[in-house]
Amino acid sequence: MVNTISHIHCQNCSMAPLCLPKNLSEGDMARLDTIIQRHKPLHKKDLLVTADAPLRYLYAVRSGSLKSYTLDDHGVEQIIDFHLPGDLVGFDALATGRHRSFTQALETTMLCEIPLNSLDDLSAEMPVLRRELMSMMSSELYTSKQLLGSLNNRAADARLAHFLLGLSQRFADRGLSGKSFRLSMTRADIGNYIGLSVETISRILSRLQHENVLLVENKLVEILAMDRLERLAG
Incomplete structure (x- = not known):
C-alpha cells in the first residue's frame, strides 16, 4: 500500500480537475507536486484534525469522504460540512492558524497533505495557484451561505x-x-x-x-x- 501511495502524483490523479492543479500548466503542476505529501489512509471514524489544533497542512481528499463538526459546551455535535474527493480541508483554520472544527472520516479515505508554509511560498511565485486557492475558498463560502439560505423558512x-x-x-x-x-x-x-x-x-x-x-x-x-x-x- 505504501508503494502505491508514493507513486500517486497530481499529473495522474483523477481528482486533479477539481483540486488545486485544475488550471495549472504541466510545469506548475509538477512544482506543486514536489511539496505534496501522501497521507496514510484514514479508516471510518478516524480523526484527521481536532478543534484548536495548529494549522500545518491543507488536506486534499483523493478518495472517500469526511465530515467536519464542532462541539458545544455540552459536547453536542453540530456538523458543518461534508468533504468529497477533490475538496480541500482546513480553510476554516486560515484566519486564526488553528482548526475550528473536528474532521472525521466517514469511510476509508485517502488524502494528500499540502504543507501550508510551502504552499504559501509557492503561491507567491505562481499567481495561477494563488487564484485557485482564492477560488476554492470562495466556493466553500458560497456553499455555506447556500446552506443557510436553504434552512431559512x-x-x-x-x-x-x-x-x-x-x-x-x-x-x-x-x-x-x-x-x-x-x-x-x-x-x-x-x-x-x-x-x-x-x-x-x-x-x-x-x-x-x-x-x-x-x-x-x-x-x-x-x-x-x-x-x-x-x-x-x-
Missing part, C-alpha cells in the same frame, strides 16, 4: 431535497452518476447538518419513494424524477 422536505440535489451535483462534477449514488453519511448526520430529526428524514424519504421521486435502498439513492425533486427544493 424552508419546509423539511425542501431542506432534504436541496441537500440531495447538492450531493447529486457534486457527484456529477466528479464524473460520477448524479442520479444514482451511495450516501456515506448516516441519516443522523444528514439530519444534524440540515436541522431535521432522523424520523423526519425517514418519513420524507419513504414518501418520495412512494411518489416515485426517489428509489432508496439502505444507503443507495436513485433520483427517478429530477425535475420534481428540483421543484420540491424550490
